[in-house]
Amino acid sequence: xxxxxNGVILTPLKQIIHPQGDIYHGMKRSDDGxxxxxxxxxxxxxxxxxxxxxxxxxxxxNLIVPLGCIEFIIFDDRINSSTKGKFFKVKxxxxxYQRLTVPAGVWLxxxxxxDDLNMLLNVASIEHDPSEAISKExxxxxxxxx
Numbered sequence: 131x132x133x134x135x136n137g138v139i140l141t142p143l144k145q146i147i148h149p150q151g152d153i154y155h156g157m158k159r160s161d162d163g164x165x166x167x168x169x170x171x172x173x174x175x176x177x178x179x180x181x182x183x184x185x186x187x188x189x190x191x192n193l194i195v196p197l198g199c200i201e202f203i204i205f206d207d208r209i210n211s212s213t214k215g216k217f218f219k220v221k222x223x224x225x226x227y228q229r230l231t232v233p234a235g236v237w238l239x240x241x242x243x244x245d246d247l248n249m250l251l252n253v254a255s256i257e258h259d260p261s262e263a264i265s266k267e268x269x270x271x272x273x274x275x276x
Contacts, residue, residue, distance in 0.1 A: 136211050139231035168256035171258075175240065176242050180240070183237045185236065190254070192232075193250050193251070193252055195249065197248065200223070200250055201220070202240045203241075204236050207236075221243060239273070
C-alpha cells in the first residue's frame with residue numbers, strides 16, 4: 131500500500147484462484163479507505179479513450195479493475211496539500227490487482243489500455259450527486275498521455 135498524494139491509497143487485493151471460477155476481493159468495511167457506502171457501479175472504457183478530468187467535492191472513490199487494464203491519473207491542486215501540483219499515475223488490471231482510493235478534492239482522469247473490455251468498479255462513499263462534482267476538458271490540466 132502506498133500514499134503518494136495526500137489521501138490517495140493503493141491497496142493490494144486478494145485473488146483466490148479456483149478451478150470452478152476465481153474470486154476477486156473488492157472492499158470490506160474494515161479496510162483502510164472505507165468512508166461509508168453510497169453506491170457501487172461499473173464503468174467501461176475503450177482502448178486509447180480517455181475520461182476526465184473530474185473532481186468530487188464529497189465523494190471518495192474506491193476503484194478496482196477486474197477486467198482489462200486502465201491507467202489512472204490523479205492531479206492534486208488542493209491549496210493546503212503538501213502534494214499540491216503533483217501527479218500520481220497507476221495502471222490497474224488483473225495482473226496488478228489493487229484498489230485505488232481517491233479522496234474528494236483531487237482531479238481524476240483515466241484511459242483504457244487493454245485490447246478487450248476495460249471495466250472498473252467504483253465503491254463510492256455517497257450516492258451519485260451531479261452537483262458535487264466538477265468536470266473539465268482534458269486540455270484543462272496539462273498532462274502528457276504518451
